[in-house]
Amino acid sequence: MKEKSNILNPNEPIIWGINGHPVTSKDYLKISIDQQLQILQQHQISYYRFDVRLDLEGNVVWYENEFEELLKKSQSYQIELMPVILINLFFDDYQITEEEAFLRGQRQMKGFVSKYGQNIDVYALGNEQDLRLLKNDSTGLYPSDYEVDKFKIVAAYFKGMISGIKQVNPNSKTIINSSNGLYFGYYQLLEDYQIDYDIIGYQWYSFSYGSEKIFADAIMDLYSQFKKPIWVTEINRTHGSLEDDNNDQSYLMDSFMRTLNLIPEIKAFFIYELFDEPSLKGLHKEFEQSQYGIFKWNGSNKIEPKPVSDVVKLNIEEKKNGSENYVFSVFQKLLLKEPSKDELDFWSKQFESANSMESFLELFLSEQQVYFEKVLSLNRSAKERKEISGVKTDQVYEQYLNRLPNPVEKRFWVSKLSTKSPIFDIHRTILLSEEFWVNAMRNGYERNSGFKFNN
Known part of the structure; x- marks a missing residue:
């Protein structure tokens, strides 16, 4: 007998999203923008989160034509875009002053939003910046686990980015995430340095059945400490479908999605990611990144859904209309x-x-x-x-x-x-x-x- 579904309890509508790399990955460039957006529609996913490379004036410097096509076509498909602004190249190895960091961030985002931001509402400021600031052999539990001198540069850059965005569009929202799922010292630093961002980005990867409870507890602890809306900006089985003979990716993602009912603090849920990226195979020994997709490659330029694709469809449909x-x-x-x-x-x-x-x-x-x-x-x-x-x-x-x-x-x-x-x-x-x-x-x-x- 099927128990009454845990995912059905009334809750304000959740935002469903997925990550991709339509303007930074050569694997994604083999699939048209139209086909990518159609797949999002087929899964009833309304947000596409993706990396974008800018210069300091806010111009897109990688695959600008594809970016502009994505920007234009996303409107006709009714897909919202969340660009992840990659900022690591602009700190000069953390040798610039805080004042210069602020001005760079402000100039960059004022230029980007002025040129491209007419149909963008949420901006991700960097991605997993905490990884580059964590001291050796530290967990990230406490603010003191981070290299504060470097953090000050990043914090000033964040403040400048927020200022530049809000000058052009005061109603836009900003999101900052970390990579450290159980330890919140980075978010405490953001609060201590009065970074006025709008949304906490939370990311979760696990091999383990039963980790859903840890995931839920961490989210609730995070919200109780910082009282900001929480968007799960990346989630999947660790390594995706790599060495996944038992379809654990599907089973774990199903369990993660059903755990949403336990966590009303989650306002958005972004799966990582749309397509496998075979070009990344073997590049990161500890964090193999080639098989996270809900679609895999069949040959060099044809994709097909993995079992997790059906899991995503069913859970979103169940949440919306169960x-x-x-x-x-x-x-x-x-x-x-x-x-x-x-x-x-x-x-x-x-x-x-x-x-x-x-x-x-x-x-x-x-x-x-x-x-x-x-x-x-x-x-x-x-x-x-x-x-x-x-x-x-x-x-x-x-x-x-x-x-x-x-x-x-x-x-x-x-x-x-x-x-x-x-x-x-x-x-x-x-x-x-x-x-x-x-x-x-x-x-x-x-x-x-x-x-x-x-x-």
Whole structure:
């Protein structure tokens, strides 16, 4: 039996995003901007987070034509962009003054936002800057774990960037992240130096089942300390699908996405990343980065989805429309009709307020006056009861799951139904099953998104 989904509890809409490298990676350049944006649409992802290389005047210096194409076409696909401004080249090995760092950051972002920012609302200021500031053999738990003299240069640059952005568009938001998932000394330094950024970026990678609880606790601790909105800007299984014979990437991502219900402080969730990057294979021994994608390469210039792609689709659809999809399928499969809008709205609310799926189903059956035979007549012979049980099992599976039972399922239900087990047992079990639920989400995805589930 499927438990009532943890991902369904009411919450303000979450932003779904994904990382990519459309203007910095030669692997991504083999796939058109249109195709990248179409894949985001197919997964109901509304934000694309990506690196961008600028000069100090704010001009895009890597693949400017592709960047401008992305900027233009993202609007027609209704995809929001979050550029990650790469800033490590502009500190002169931390030898510039804080005043110069401020002026550089301000000039750079004022130029960038003036030229490109008409349709950009959120700017990521650098990426994992804490890694370059952490002292040897330090964890990052305390502000003293960082090289403060270097941090002052970065802090001044951040202040300049924020000033430049806000001068052009005061309503824009800024986000700063760290790489250190469990230790918050870097964020404390940001607060101590009064960096007026808007959003905390949080990143999480893990090999381990059960790490979802650690992930949830860390997010809640982070929010309680700093009281800023939290966007998960990168998340995946460590090393992605590398040496992943058991599809752990899919299982872990499914678990991470379902953990969202436990963490209302999370306002956005960005998967890392769209495509594998085979050009990175072997470049970083400790952090292999070539197989993080939800798509892999089949040959040199053709991509295909990994199993985690379906996990992403299903979880986003479940979060957006889970209760409605289940109710719609119950109407369609049980009552053999589609619900009206009023019926769908009413029963979706009943589902969300029910203590469990089972209590919802009992209420629904009672209100709709749906009744099943209690047991097969004991006046029949054992052979007749067994034959009828087999027919009924086939009928129920075909009605609700569009398939016949496999031999194990068939033997189980024939044995139960040919004795004194209530006929309702098989209906209830299938309607509450994981398979019925997943089919409801898949069908709902196709109905709501306009895309076929398998593309």
